[in-house]
Amino acid sequence: MxxxxxxxxxxxxxxxxxxxxxxxxxxxxxxxxxxxxxxxxxxxxxxxxxxxxxxxxxxxxxxxxxxxxxxxxxxxxxxxxxxxxxxxxxxxxxxxxxxxxxxxxxxxxxxxxxxxxxxxxxxxxxxxxxxxxxxxxxxxxxxxxxxxxxxxxxxxxxxxxxxxxxxxxxxxxxxxxxxxxxxxxxxxxxxxxxxxxxxxxxSLAMTSLKFRFHGRTAHGAGDPHHGRSALDAVELMSAGVNYMREHVIDKARIHYVITNGGGAPNVVPDIAEVWYYVRAPKTEDQRPILEWVRQIAEGAAMMTRTRLEEELLTSGYxxxxxxxxxxxxxxxxxxxxxxxxxxxxxxxxxxxxxxxxxxxxxxxxxxxxxxxxxxxxxxxxxxxxxxxxxxxxxxxxxxxxxxxxxxxxxxxxxxxxxxxxxxxxxxxxxxxxxxxxxxxxxxxxxxxxxxxxxxxxxxxxxxxxxxxxxxxxxxxxxxx
Ligand SMILES: [Zn+2]
Incomplete structure (x- = not known):
C-alpha cells in the first residue's frame, strides 16, 4: 500500500x-x-x-x-x-x-x-x-x-x-x-x-520593551520609611495593565516577566525591572495600546515616588x-x-x-x-x-x-x-x-x-x- x-x-x-x-x-x-x-x-x-x-x-x-x-x-x-x-x-x-x-x-x-x-x-x-x-x-x-x-x-x-x-x-x-x-x-x-x-x-504587530524603576534602598524593618520601593512600582504597573486589558481589543496580547524584583525581602529594592511584549493584529491598534502601557508605567512611578527608565528593544509591524x-x-x-x-x-x-x-x-x-x-x-x-x-x-x-x-x-x-x-x-x-x-x-x-x-x-x-x-x-x- x-x-x-x-x-x-x-x-x-x-x-x-x-x-x-x-x-x-x-x-x-x-x-x-x-x-x-x-x-x-x-x-x-x-x-x-x-x-x-x-x-x-x-x-x-x-x-x-x-x-x-x-x-x-x-x-x-x-x-x-x-x-x-x-x-x-x-x-x-x-x-x-x-x-x-x-x-x-x-x-x-x-x-x-x-x-x-x-x-x-x-x-x-x-x-x-x-x-x-x-x-x-x-x-x-x-x-x-x-x-x-x-x-x-x-x-x-x-x-x-x-x-x-x-x-x-x-x-x-x-x-x-x-x-x-x-x-x-x-x-x-x-x-x-x-x-x-x-x-x-x-502576524501580530509587537513592541518589546523594558521598564526599569529606580527607587531608594533602606532596611526593610529598621527604616522602611526612608525607602522608595522600585518593586512596588513594578507591581502597581502590572496591576494597572491588568485592569487595562478589559478595555482594549480582544485580539491584543500583553505579557510580561519581572526580570529584576530585588534581592532580599529585608532590603527595600532600589531597582526593579519588568519586560513587556505588547501585541495586536494591526500596528494602528497596537501603538495606542503601547502608549497606554507607557502611561501606566509613568503613573506607577508617580505613585511610588520612583524614577522610570524605559528601554525599547524593538517594535515590528x-x-x-x-x-x-x-x-x-x-x-x-x-x-x-x-x-x-x-x-x-x-x-x-x-x-x-x-x-x-x-x-x-x-x-x-x-x-x-x-x-x-x-x-x-x-x-x-x-x-x-x-x-x-x-x-x-x-x-x-x-x-x-x-x-x-x-x-x-x-x-x-x-x-x-x-x-x-x-x-x-x-x-x-x-x-x-x-x-x-x-x-x-x-x-x-x-x-x-x-x-x-x-x-x-x-x-x-x-x-x-x-x-x-x-x-x-x-x-x-x-x-x-
Ligand atoms: Zn522561526
Missing part, C-alpha cells in the same frame, strides 16, 4: 516537472545535483546553534556558501555584525530577494533525530524553530536561480538577506530602518513547519499579505509537490509522536494545501509575531511553509530541534528551496508577476505609510 502511495507521489511530481520551463528546470537540476552541499550546510549550522545577534559561525557559514558560488557579500549591515547582503547580478533587470535566518533558541539543546529528550549540552542552545533549515533553503534557492540566470541568460539580480535575531524580532526591523531592502521588487521567504502550504496568514505572490508560490508548490518521505521518516515520526500529549493522526504531511485568497478583513493573524512584517510593508512579500517537522511538535521545542537536524527536516528544506527557486525564476522571466505584486502591494498599503517603530538613533540591543 505504502509503495503504491509512493509511486503515486512520484507520478504526481513527475507530471508537474513535465510542464516546467527550461529555465526553471535548470535551477532545479542544479539544486538536485548539489543538494548534498545544502544538507551539509544546514547540518553544520544546526551543530553550531547561536542566539540572536551572536550568530557569528552560522552567519559566516551561510554567507560562505553563497560567496563560494560567486555572490558578492556585504557584511555587518545596519549596525548588526551578523547581518549581510549577498548579491548576484546578471545585467540590468529586476532585483528579487530571499530572506534567510539562522538564530537558535536557549535551553533547547537536543540530539538530532532523537525521539526522546536528550540534550547534547545541558542547558545549551538548539534550533527549536528550524532556522538552520530556513537560512540554508533561502540561500540554496538563490543559488538555483543564479544557475538558471547564467545558463539561460536571464537578466536581473538575486539577493539573499542574512537576517539575524528573528526570535527577538530585531534583525529585519533594524535592517528595514536602514533601507537594506530598498530596490527589491519582490521578496520571498519561508518557514519550516508541519505542512506544505502558502502562508496566507498575517504585522505581515502585509500579497495575493499575486501567494498565487505564484502556490503554483510552484504544486509543481514541486510535497517531500517524499520514506519508511525511516515514518519510523522517526512515530517514535517522536510518543512524546506528544495528543499525537496527530497524520504525522507527516504528504499533501499540498489549497490556497484561499480572502480580503484583508478576513485574514487570519496566527499567534505570534515576526520581523518579516516590516519587510512586507516595504517590499511585496510572499512566504510558504513546508513539512520539515513531525506534525504536533510544539513550537520552540526539543522535538523541533530533533527534526531540524534529521533527514526528515532536510527533505522538507530541499522542497522549500525548490519552490522558492521556481518562484524566483518565474519572477525574473515573467514581469507580469512583478507588476501584479506591486499593484496589490500599493492597494494593501491603502495610503498608509511605514514608520519604523524604532527611533533613528537607537542601535540594535546587543550593540548598545
Amino acid at each position: 505504502k509503495r503504491l502511495m509512493l509511486l503515486l507521489l512520484l507520478v504526481s511530481v513527475g507530471t508537474g516537472f513535465a510542464k516546467v520551463t527550461k529555465q526553471k528546470r535548470a535551477a532545479w537540476e542544479w539544486m538536485q545535483n548539489n543538494s548534498a552541499s545544502a544538507v551539509e550546510c544546514a547540518g553544520d549550522i544546526w551543530a553550531h546553534p547561536e542566539l540572536g545577534e551572536l550568530e557569528t559561525y552560522s552567519s559566516g557559514r551561510l554567507a560562505g556558501l553563497l560567496e563560494g558560488q560567486g555572490f558578492e557579500i556585504t557584511r555587518d549591515v545596519a549596525g548588526l555584525p551578523t547581518a549581510w547582503v549577498a548579491s548576484f547580478s546578471n545585467g540590468p533587470g529586476p532585483v528579487i530577494g530571499y530572506l534567510a535566518e539562522f538564530d537558535a533558541l536557549p535551553g533547547l539543546s537536543q540530539a538530532a533525530g532523537g525521539t526522546e529528550r536528550k540534550p547534547l549540552v545541558a542547558g545549551g542552545t538548539g534550533h527549536g524553530c528550524g532556522h538552520n533549515l530556513l537560512g540554508t533553503a533561502s540561500a540554496f534557492a538563490a543559488l538555483g536561480v543564479r544557475q538558471a540566470m547564467i545558463q539561460h541568460k536571464l537578466p536581473g539580480t538575486v539577493k539573499v538577506f542574512g537576517c539575524p535575531a528573528e526570535e527577538t524580532l530585531v534583525g529585519k526591523v533594524y535592517m528595514t530602518r536602514e533601507g537594506v531592502f530598498d530596490g527589491v521588487v519582490a521578496m520571498l521567504g519561508w518557514h519550516p513547519g508541519g505542512n506544505n502550504a502558502v502562508t496566507y496568514k498575517s 504585522e505581515v502585509l499579505l500579497n495575493d499575486p505572490l501567494a498565487e505564484l508560490l502556490q503554483e510552484n508548490l504544486e509543481e514541486v509537490g510535497p517531500p517524499l518521505f520514506d519508511e525511516s521518516d515514518w519510523e522517526f515520526a512515530r517514535g517522536l509522536s510518543r512524546s506528544f500529549d495528543e499525537p496527530d493522526s497524520v504525522l507527516l504531511d504528504t499533501t499540498v494545501a489549497e490556497l484561499e485568497i480572502v480580503p484583508p478583513d478576513e485574514w487570519g493573524w496566527g499567534g505570534g509575531s515576526t520581523d518579516d512584517g516590516d519587510v512586507s510593508w516595504n517590499v511585496p512579500y510572499g512566504r510558504i511553509t513546508t513539512a520539515c517537522f513531525v506534525k504536533g511538535s510544539p513550537g520552540h521545542s526539543w522535538q523541533v530541534v530533533s527534526c531540524s537536524g534529521s533527514q526528515t527536516g532536510f527533505k522538507g528544506m530541499l522542497t522549500g528551496a525548490r519552490v522558492l527557486a521556481g518562484a524566483g525564476v518565474d519572477l525574473l522571466q515573467q514581469p507580469k508577476w512583478i507588476e501584479r505584486a506591486r499593484e496589490d502591494f500599493v492597494k494593501k498599503l491603502a495610503g498608509r505609510t511605514y514608520q519604523c517603530g524604532v527611533p533613528d538613533s537607537l542601535p540594535p540591543p546587543h550593540s548598545r
